[in-house]
Amino acid sequence: MIEVQHVTKRYGPVAAVSDVSFRVEAGQILGFLGPNGAGKTTTMRVLTGYLPPTEGTATVAGFDVLKDPIEVKRRTGYLPETPPLYPDMTVREYLTFVARINGLSAAERGNRLDQVMERTSVGDVADRHCGKLSKGYRQRVGLAQAILHNPDVLILDEPTAGLDPKQIIETRELIKELAGDHTIILSTHILPEVAQTCERVVIINKGRVVAEDSPDNLTGRLHGAVTVQLQVDTGGADPTAALHAVPGVAAVSVGEPGDEGRTIEIQSAQDVDIRRDLANAVVSNGWGLLEMRRARLSLEEIFLQLTTAEEPAGDGENAADEENAADEDLDEPAAATESADE
């Protein structure tokens, strides 16, 4: 549905995005993950036909963003970081306008408007001015605007930013519901969000893709050695020696005994499953095995590992800094474009 090939976007000599490639299948939710200023917004703007790529090609629903921008825009719903609302229009007037410029006929509009307002639960503010809405409602009106013309592809730039926890959960549910009929790309710098909503993750840092996989594979793939955490009641004995004797164990660290026994962390050698042998060792010593689990690196750790360890060379760094400054300036949504000029 969406195919991005070697896309580079330069502002003058500065590259905000370099050589980004990925694809999204129909009906999938792709999470776009990266620190502020990594180039998420720029990539999304390229996909919506708002910014032309300097190099490379991007196609949405089979249409090239550079050659057929109108066809791409017809099939894309876009929620920018700051919802693009006209403060002097009521929600209903605003959505009617959006429906009109997206080519919905007067007959189609009425029904569709009610349907979308119900789905995004903005019905009770339908006659309020957009300028007077709370952040949560603004975001939802922005989402209503994006799905109004029932596009194939939804591109959502930080859809949950600035919402309260309840609204965040509602918005995530809504996005998951939408995934059936739409292909969705959403950007975020909140990691649990990706784990909860997305089927695939693209991690981008300083304008480059540093990883692309499913959230599960990402968490599974990255750690070399497996860490196993045990909760054992040894009844006063020190288990270190006994556990070291288990084949495949590389390191053992034993915690102080407490009410629930001791917490023991054991590192295995590369790619060896030591859990069976560990359990046997504990049981044969007559200790009580209370808990055993394989500790996985959380997405946070992977993210930090990827975005700090792999330092991309060259101009990407400048781009990230440029955008970073712009991202902080929340009052000026298009500031990224200006700072790049300077």
Next chain:
Amino acid sequence: MNNILAIAHRELRSYFVSPIAYVVVGLFALLYGYFYIASLAFMVQFSAQAGMFGGGPQTVNVNEFMIRPLLSNTAIILLFILPFLTARAYAEEKRSGTIELLLTSPLSDLEIILGKFLGALALFLLMLAVTAVHMGILFWYGDPELGSILTGYLGLALMGGSFIALGLLVSSATRNQVVAGVGTFSLLLLFWVLSWMSDSAGPTAGAILSYLSILEHFDDFSKGVVDTAHVAYYLSFIAFGLFLTAKSVDSERWRG
């Protein structure tokens, strides 16, 4: 076409939900009313003075002594007011980020520009329509010639359209409304005073300068003459202004 109208409708609406339409139309009516009364007083005084030489007050030509100077003054009022009508057109959309909505909707740049142009033009024509009241009073008490009034208004409409086209261009180049307003006003002023240099600039340069001067082309309209050269000047001014606006919007994409 539907897209253009949707944009134009939104533009016009936003003028009326903000104070802009009321302030601009109201102050225009005030200034126009002032010049109307001043021209009227001038004409009455002139007619009385002329009467001193003959027997009793003379009838003077209303078109020549009142309406022509009034319309010339109106052109100057527009020069001051219209830049502030178009200042927000692009600048405000860029500042608030709504430009992203327009540029990611299935609209061509030209449709957006024409929509904005028509929206501002509609408000401007409404502004002119207010003065039909003043003209009506002249017809009630006097006997002015309708033809030259209509050509005068055609001239005003064309000239106002040119002001709006230039205003859109300047607004598309900035995100600051004050910069857009002052920039447009200064450029229009420059286009007006270009002809002042024409006498001292030598024959060829002088002719070019006076040709470019935006108010120079208006005189004939207020005299009741529709010269296609002047119509062509204003229409090409508008077309060129809108064309450059399209280029300005497009170049922003590449600059980012």
